[in-house]
Amino acid sequence: xxxxxxxxxxxxxxxxxxxxxxxxxxxxxxxxxxxxxxxxxxxxxxxxxxxxxxxxxxxxxxxxxxxxxxxxxxxxxxxxxxxxxxxxxxxxxxxxxxxxxxxxxxxxxxxxxxxxxxxxxxxxxxxxxxxxxxxxxxxxxxxxxxxxxxxxxxxxxxxxxxxxxxxxxxxxxxxxxxxxxxxxxxxx
Amino acid sequence: xxxxxxxxxxxxxxxxxxxxxxxxxxxxxxxxxxxxxxxxxxxxxxxxxxxxxxxxxxxxxxxxxxxxxxxxxxxxxxxxxxxxxxxxxxxxxxxxxxxxxxxxxxxxxxxxxxxxxxxxxxxxxxxxxxxxxxxxxxxxxxxxxxxxxxxxxxxxxxxxxxxxxxxxxxxxxxxxxxxxxxxxxxxxxxxxxxxxxxxxxxxxxxxxxxxxxxxxxxxxxxxxxxxxxxxxxxxxxxxxxxxxxxxxxxxxxxxxxxxxxxxxxxxxxxxxxxxxxxxxxxxxxxxxxxxxxxxxxxxxxxxxxxxxxxxxxxx
Ligand SMILES: NC(=O)c1ccc[n+]([C@@H]2O[C@H](COP(=O)([O-])OP(=O)(O)OC[C@H]3O[C@@H](n4cnc5c(N)ncnc54)[C@H](OP(=O)(O)O)[C@@H]3O)[C@@H](O)[C@H]2O)c1
Numbered sequence: 363x364x365x366x367x368x369x370x371x372x373x374x375x376x377x378x379x380x381x382x383x384x385x386x387x388x389x390x391x392x393x394x395x396x397x398x399x400x401x402x403x404x405x406x407x408x409x410x411x412x413x414x415x416x417x418x419x420x421x422x423x424x425x426x427x428x429x430x431x432x433x434x435x436x437x438x439x440x441x442x443x444x445x446x447x448x449x450x451x452x453x454x455x456x457x458x459x460x461x462x463x464x465x466x467x468x469x470x471x472x473x474x475x476x477x478x479x480x481x482x483x484x485x486x487x488x489x490x491x492x493x494x495x496x497x498x499x500x501x502x503x504x505x506x507x508x509x510x511x512x513x514x515x516x517x518x519x520x521x522x523x524x525x526x527x528x529x530x531x532x533x534x535x536x537x538x539x540x541x542x543x544x545x546x547x548x549x550x
Numbered sequence: 551x552x553x554x555x556x557x558x559x560x561x562x563x564x565x566x567x568x569x570x571x572x573x574x575x576x577x578x579x580x581x582x583x584x585x586x587x588x589x590x591x592x593x594x595x596x597x598x599x600x601x602x603x604x605x606x607x608x609x610x611x612x613x614x615x616x617x618x619x620x621x622x623x624x625x626x627x628x629x630x631x632x633x634x635x636x637x638x639x640x641x642x643x644x645x646x647x648x649x650x651x652x653x654x655x656x657x658x659x660x661x662x663x664x665x666x667x668x669x670x671x672x673x674x675x676x677x678x679x680x681x682x683x684x685x686x687x688x689x690x691x692x693x694x695x696x697x698x699x700x701x702x703x704x705x706x707x708x709x710x711x712x713x714x715x716x717x718x719x720x721x722x723x724x725x726x727x728x729x730x731x732x733x734x735x736x737x738x739x740x741x742x743x744x745x746x747x748x749x750x751x752x753x754x755x756x757x758x759x760x761x762x763x764x765x766x767x768x769x770x771x772x773x774x775x776x777x778x779x780x781x782x783x784x785x786x787x788x789x790x791x792x793x794x795x796x797x798x799x800x801x802x803x804x805x806x807x808x809x810x811x812x813x814x815x816x817x818x819x820x821x822x823x824x825x826x827x828x829x830x831x832x833x834x835x836x837x838x839x840x841x842x843x844x845x846x847x848x849x850x851x852x853x854x855x856x857x858x859x860x861x862x863x864x865x
Binding site for chain 1: 776783788791792796814
């Protein structure tokens with residue numbers, strides 16, 4: 363894992379030869395041996411061809427899963443079947459094909475992140491702010507009992523950043539966390 | 551113009567010192583206990599020497615300053631919150647006597663803007679307060695030139711102490727407490743840095759900006775304010791991994807005022823370093839304008855006061 367070629371990473375939807383197109387699928391997998399192979403079997407079973415698999419080590423979703431980004435190619439009319447088959451096999455498909463989220467913003471959270479249940483905080487961000495946590499970096503120099511910081515990269519629908527950030531602010535004040543928001547607007 | 555200066559701290563003393571250079575005369579200078587008054591012009595140098603030597607500034611009472619013949623009151627007493635006294639009453643007395651007032655003191659313009667404008671409307675004198683926002687940086691006069699109606703927002707860094715602390719924390723990987731102590735040793739932070747680090751000082755300036763944009767309506771209590779005390783070094787490290795940094799950023803629009811630590815691009819315009827200040831003025835028709843420079847200091851602030859004096863109409 364992680365060593366597949368990623369030449370297509372920046373243009374996953376580019377037209378390729380033979381009437382097939384490239385697609386990107388984001389999955390969340392349980393951290394168990396064999397899970398990746400099991401999860402990806404439906405791709406080949408439905409006429410798809412795996413191009414690359416990106417698996418950012420150390421990134422864990424709020425539910426304790428591992429986010430995996432898969433680039434694949436297939437004839438356009440097979441893509442929906444592949445996504446359905448993945449879902450039927452119990453794989454959590456976060457984002458498929460060209461449904462890209464419009465905006466990406468980062469926030470930094472500061473406080474007793476562990477004590478206030480970081481995975482609950484992130485789930486609430488996903489639910490209440492309607493955002494997808496794309497990755498998370500945690501820095502806990504004082505150990506998990508002390509003040510720690512986390513940077514979350516969030517995907518948010520276009521035009522909804524202000525609303526999403528307001529929701530995150532209120533989650534932060536519930537949990538007595540400092541939320542360092544990006545400065546939107548203007549040419550920062 | 552004949553200047554009566556109330557307050558002989560860093561700002562008041564520098565105004566007195568530089569007034570001659572700008573073609574003005576100082577007829578009174580007072581601190582909290584005494585005043586030097588002379589309708590023909592006080593000896594500024596001698597008065598400042600007395601102040602430096604911990605002697606009385608002069609033999610007069612500070613109360614008598616506003617009884618003197620003067621054209622412009624320079625209000626440079628300490629900024630206070632709430633009723634903004636004694637600064638507010640000083641300015642009121644000047645306007646009621648049909649004199650001009652130029653403020654370095656943020657209190658009256660942040661907390662009682664509408665009252666000041668009402669007093670001004672009934673007076674032959676007028677008020678100016680460039681020095682209250684961004685020290686030497688021409689912020690209010692730029693807005694005035696663009697006309698306030700065409701400015702949609704003002705954002706930026708208007709507290710040098712907080713900016714210095716965040717810059718050092720990011721550069722050295724040190725924690726807040728450590729850098730604050732260093733800033734105090736260097737004289738960048740005051741012995742009691744509360745208003746600088748908790749966002750109050752920056753908030754007062756952005757409240758003043760919102761008042762200018764909306765022609766009043768704001769006071770400190772209307773601002774959403776957060777400080778930098780809870781930002782650990784680890785938060786700056788995480789921001790840096792992403793090409794960003796954290797700055798204490800204020801925003802003023804006609805809808806409100808907000809001050810707090812924000813993520814900004816590390817190499818972006820707003821990420822000024824050290825004690826520098828910057829403002830970004832967003833205009834309807836001309837995009838964004840940026841000005842940066844020294845946001846505090848006696849001579850820096852005095853230049854803003856004296857530029858204001860130069861813009862006043864003759865009485
Ligand atoms: N320093 C800056 O860079 C800067 C920048 C922008 C705006 N400002 C504002 O400008 C004002 C002056 O700042 P500063 O740094 O010069 O302050 P400062 O060093 O604390 O000086 C304040 C001065 O006001 C005098 N004073 C106090 N109450 C008085 C009264 N009732 N009547 C007459 N004088 C009185 C004090 O007298 P004593 O000497 O007897 O104590 C002192 O001389 C403040 O409102 C500040 O917020 C400062």
